[in-house]
Amino acid sequence: MIGLISATAAGTAARDRLAAAWPDRTRVYKGDVAGAVRTAFAECEGLVCFLATGAVVRMVAPLLSDKRSDPGVVCVDEAGRFAVSLLGGHGGGANALAGEVGAVLGAEPVITTATDAAGLPGLDTLGLPVEGDLAAVSRALLDGEPVALAVDTPWPLPPLPVAEAGEYTIRSTDRLVRPTAREVVLRPPSLVVGVGASRGVSEDEVTALVEAALREAGLAAASVAALATVDAKADEAGIVAAAERMGVPLVAHPAETLARVAVPNPSRAPLAAVGTPSVAEAAALVDGGELLVPKRRSVRADGSPARATCAVARRPVRGRLAVVGLGPGARDLLTPRAVAELRGASVLVGLDQYVDQIRDLLRPGTRVLASGLGAEEERARAAVSEARRGHAVALIGSGDAGVYAMASPALAEAGDDIDVVGVPGVTAALAASAVLGAPLGHDHVSVSLSDLHTPWEVIERRVRAAAESDLVVTFYNPRSRGRDRHLTRALAVLAAHRAPTTPVGVVRNASRADESSLLTTLAEVDPTVVDMLTVVTVGNSATREIAGRMVTPRGYRWQRPEVTR
Incomplete structure (x- = not known):
């Protein structure tokens, strides 16, 4: 439970916003502020104080016991501009709490913990019991001194900037060993x-x-x-x-x-x-x-x-494979969950151009396995193999990794000997739809026109079924230099079932800096302007152009409810 404490009208307004956003996680403490702080400190796992940091420091100082058991404390200023992690950044979860508070209130999280500021994982935040000279080894990591990683018992760990040898050591073991000087021992749950x-x-x-x-x-x-x-x-x-x-x-x-x-x-x-x-x-x-x-x-x-x-x-070591969708390309469409997985992976596997998009998000020590176009199965096998060795692996794909991307080949390789988590992303169809208006407002289907994995006869049969069903159709992989006729043929199939005036949306590089879009019709669309970076959306019989936007109505009929007398 998170205790919420305020003193002023502005602080109370912000407090109530947070309480409304987290009704099951928070408890509001009213009355005497100092007494409220004392009570909340004893009862809660975390405190959010809408008070000056100096005042909170004076009130909690006599209450401090042990950083491993004290609650995390976050302070929000009177104007609601900052959420300051004041106490228990790692052990008490205040750093993470400050980020969550900031997301709800629009405040900037203020984190002063050295490892967080440097982009390094805190050794006491890995979810594993830790023993030894934590401060000295953490300081060595921050100072760039050589720190060795000795793994007696393999377990998935986040990236650590370690060397083959050094004066300092991080050891992962379930053996009953006493940490030596300048050593930290992590205890995996093995x-x-x-x-x-x-x-x-x-x-x-x-x-x-x-x-x-x-x-x-x-x-x-x-x-x-x-x-x-x-x-x-x-x-x-x-x-x-x-x-x-x-x-x-x-x-x-x-x-x-x-x-x-x-x-x-x-x-x-x-x-x-x-x-x-x-x-x-x-x-x-x-x-x-x-x-x-x-x-x-x-x-x-x-x-x-x-x-x-x-x-x-x-027990057998269980590696972890996160299959991560990066979205359509814009950084602000990359989800927070995806960012967390990227920063927590010790091994990253992906297409080289996708790796370049998010390389700045990786923590020091991340091992990157990048490859070029056309190596999907090899990347999937590499990711699963690294997870089976006990690593925390992120396998990346554009859009949503489960839509014409890496999740399918990876899960075909993965058995029940590793943990697999999927991280959804914004798909190209959704990004293009947002640019065009609302073409996917009713039933719709996505079809890839690439015949690298599916025979063209099968693709054409699916397009015909969509045409006969009057579904809005989004074409992925619509046209390349080696496949310059597939889109023309697919449009012809649709044209046999739809009016020439049916709206067609063409979006290239949706959400990226060089995004472009065109709203045309089935009779006038020019396939030669389309390439592999383009998504083509063809409306159904109800789709209309309204104020320059492509709209497919939801089709519900609102009826007046019957009145029982």
Whole structure:
């Protein structure tokens, strides 16, 4: 919850705008301002104070405890011009909150955290537990000193400007190692602890068993991603409480699923009790991986039979592939989500001309794999291969990556061994439609006239079906030097079903600096002015030119509601 506090009329007006925009995220604190700050500081994850920074500094200073637990504090000035990240920029999320507040109120976020200002990811913002000399290593990154990356346990990380060797080190490991001087250790969530137990097992017995198993195997508790068990034990109080104490989720699997997992130490006892010959080992290995600690039993001080078992596995590294649509070309049509993915990817894969469009957005240390036209399948394979190696990968395409772009070949290559996320973008058809007016106001279809992947006979059949259905048609890839007759033939198919006066919109380089557009008719359109950078939109029988704009009415008939007496 985010606490909102104001003192003046102007601040209250801005406060209420933010509260209206985030009704489920915010709580308004009224009354005495100092008391409101104290209460909100204790109750909320973040504060937005519509107050002077100096006043807020004096009020929160006595409340400060630890940057890892203190809430983030953002100050908005009286005029609403700036959203200042005052406290807890990374740990408290104030930097991100300042950006969100600025987006709602039209204020400029003010971020003074050094790594953010330099475009580097903060090592304490990666979502991983971090240990060691964070300040010194971060300062070395900022100063451009050589920092080595030592990866014992692969995990997707954002780009880091690291060297092969240096006085400073960033280490990614789930091993129980103590950071040396000038070293930071990142703890990837790579371990799964499988747990089995008899009914009535205590939290202390489960916790002691797990902690001992990790310690004796030299594994870090901070790298445990989850406790896992069989569904029959999902509500076992001791196991549930142990997961809560460790701060990890408890994952329960059906017995029939666990029974199919090959394990080194099956047993008849759990088979008779819950329907699977293994609980601890099978639950740890159900998603694959490497068994690091075979099944072991708890030890009870009174010598009575053990009531808990556990096993530890290192789960397979799961790389991440983001398929990102860059939009039609204009920077202000590139979505914030796309920018975030570009800045979070350690590997970028894309067509060279698209890479050049967004190269300035990449963080230092990003590895770029660019290639020329006609290598879509190779780029898709390269992106998936890098993700399978455990990297955070962004595969870029123009418009929306799922529309005649890279998402399809990439997902054809990707299995369930990597995480895939799609980032939508503004398509060329939509960008051209906005230039023309509203030609897509009713049912419409997009057809690519390129026969590189689809035989022309199939394309022509689809165009004819669209013509017979009276759909507005947008042509992608309409005409190139090697295919100078396809557009003419497609227009002829449409002309057999539509009036010569049917509006046709021709937009080249929609949203870019050299954008051009032409509104003509089916009888007068000149295919020779069209190239591969052009989108051609042909209206249906209802499309009209109105005040120089191409408009397809929505076609709804508004009826007066019946009155029941």
